[in-house]
Amino acid sequence: MTDANRRGWLKGAGAAAAGLFVSACDRLNAHAGFSGMLQSAEGLTRRAQRLVIDRKALAPEFTPADISRDFRANGSTAPDDPAYGAMVESGFSDYRLVIDGLVERPLQLTLADLRAQPARAQITRHDCVEGWSSIGKWRGARLGPLLEKAGLKPNARYIVFHCADVLEPTLDGTGQYYESIDLIDAYHPQTILAYEMNDAPLPVKHGAPVRLRVERQLGYKHAKYVMRLEAVEDYAHLGRGKGGFWEDRGYEWYAGI
Incomplete structure (x- = not known):
């Protein structure tokens, strides 16, 4: 085969x-x-x-002619959070991406800092669990070099993406969107923190200022509105313990394609 x-x-x-x-x-x-x-x-x-x-096998990449004219937005399209709204109004000038948890050197990066990191551009297909697909061009900081810069501790096994959107208000806070991947996907060459889409700044409806692109997994793993990366040994203490907002509600944690 x-x-x-x-x-x-x-x-x-x-x-x-x-x-x-x-x-x-x-x-x-x-x-x-x-x-x-x-x-x-x-x-x-x-x-x-x-x-x-192969763990480093690339997801299919396409040409500019293949880019979808109308790339559908999945999940949230505008987080209902005052702090996020203030960032939008300021053009994300006060945005800081936090990288912490099980790291030797915690980081706080502005968008300018993020743009200065090793980057990758790729035209890939977004496959949604709902049954639709769209092709877009993404540019962003490669996650692997960022983790090297922060210095993962030996017991770090997963990277958790804490996001600005709340999809389901809950008393225990489990409605705050989060997602997680293991280190194999984190260090994959196509895994990036995208700040551009189709050669323009990432739109709000697609996750501005930064979204995860983990190209060998289904669309719900591609967390939007990323505010913080946390290196952890396990994710049982987060949300409802299944490793992500949708996983807490029945989806599979591993959504490889």
Whole structure:
């Protein structure tokens, strides 16, 4: 089986599983045994995919002629947060990207600082779990060199992206959007913190001033409105303990394509 065929099979199997899962989760998610079975299956999918695909294999890239005329915006399109609104009004002049947690050298980076870091531009396809895809051009700071600059501690295993948007107000704060990836995806050459889209500053509806692009995963992993990166050993203490806003509500943590 060729790499292309393997990827197609894995993508098709993952999409089918996601569709079945979402339609059934309301009925079955309360059952601990079923939830445990899904988590085991997810782990198997992740290991199987990384067994047949090189960890540094690139997601397909496209030409400027392929860029979608109307790139749909997923999730939030304008966070309802006064502090974020103030940043928008100031043109994000007071934005600071915090990198902390299990790092030797915590960082606070302005947009100018971020633009001065090793960067990558790529034209890639965004695949949404809802069934649509769009192609866009992204430019941003490569995450790997940023983590090297901060100096990960030996027990760091995941990078958590804390975001400005609240999708579901909750008393316990679990409605604040967050996402996480492991170090394999964090150091992938196409994983960037994008500050430009289609050769222009990233629009608010697409996650300004900075969004994650982790090109070998489905769209809900591409966190928007990124304010803070936290290196952690595990994510059980965050949100509802599943590693991301949507994962806390039934989606798979690993959404590889």
